[in-house]
Amino acid sequence: MTIRVTVWNENVHEQENKIVASVYPEGIHGAIAEALNTDPAITATTATLQEPDHGLTEEKLAQTDVLFWWGHCAHGEVSDAVVDRVCNAVWAGMGMVFLHSAHFSKPFKRLMGSPCNLTWREAGERERLWLTSRNHPIAAGLPDHFELENEEMYGEPFGVPEPLETVFLSWFSGGEAFRSGLTYKRGAGNLFYFRPGHETYPTYHNENVQRVLLNAAKWAYNPAPRLTDPNVAPNVPVEQALEQIEERGPKLHHDGEEGFR
Template structure:
């Protein structure tokens, strides 16, 4: 089994901000990818916003089992056609992991169908992430809690749909709390949101964060073949019904005619 993983990075702050560049000299996407590549069963590649079609061509997505997404400043620069392309692949079974400020990315908002808004404060305060779902695969190998000495605060309410499972809850030095690890299913695809990762702090160098990234990729992976037919809405002929029936009453569509969309 090889999990084909693509890490998508906005790659803007690394080019414009000296602090971010000093922490992530090869780009945040490269550091995130290195955590996932630590497992030999995962094959990792990276693409960025600046690549043609943001690196997310039809061919690239077809060859991706799990997509990891980090974005912040340039959400609006992501082409809507690419967003729909990614959403389609998630519905078909591709896993998606959305990190930190990606809560406001077009793809996450598209899949959640809600504002995905929250409170925030950039004060470099301590974050304590409590593992509240001890037996969840994403929490494998983690202690009861772990701390990040400097992080951006995110606070409730977080206007997302109720998740299937919550893995982490964060407490911040200023007193706020936040649901920091949320699991969803969209179509055939597994979606995980993981909160930490502000670009001016070395979050993605932290061993526990890196373990979460790898665990999340393995959890999001769906070994089944892509469910291409999930988008279809066929007009099923009467004669092919599992039980014999006779048509009765008026109808809008001729046999085999496509429905309205």
């Protein structure tokens, strides 16, 4: 089955900064989608902030198995209604991959329930990413570590909840370390945060970074049917419970007012 990916991007830097436009002539979203589409198991399309509903209508999200999100300078311009829509889709089972400065996006902060703050420095420093979970599916096909010659530094403390697993740990030439690949489960949805991706550097053209993105799309994909309404807590009638008990076999039965045994 083909994994349907939507790559969302603010698409602001590409229009306002000549350096970014030269590094990503088709936009950051275009570069990521192109890399994902090299795998026959994935079909990637794009959406941007400037489109109606930011390109994320109910219909589009219903047709999205995994949503990638890149944001930086326009977090506040994202509609709260779209944030609600995205979070509901995640809780219902849509996978999501947050990239670089998306740690401060509205959807990420909503899903984490925490400030998601960190320290940073823009100095074009070398970043070395170490695998901290060799057998994790997102690490498949990667060396024990790889380097990015120039990146923006992110440093601890990182104000997020404890992850299910830390897949990558970054070291920067300034001496800082940062948990750069974190996995979470929110409702029925799988989430992955991946740190690298400053807009003025060709990070998303890097072969190892592209391998991480491909692996992340496959890991975040949930083949189970989407929950119809993840915000509902249904009341199960007593009659239905009795039917389920009878179906489980004769050893379980109801003793009237004395309860079940």
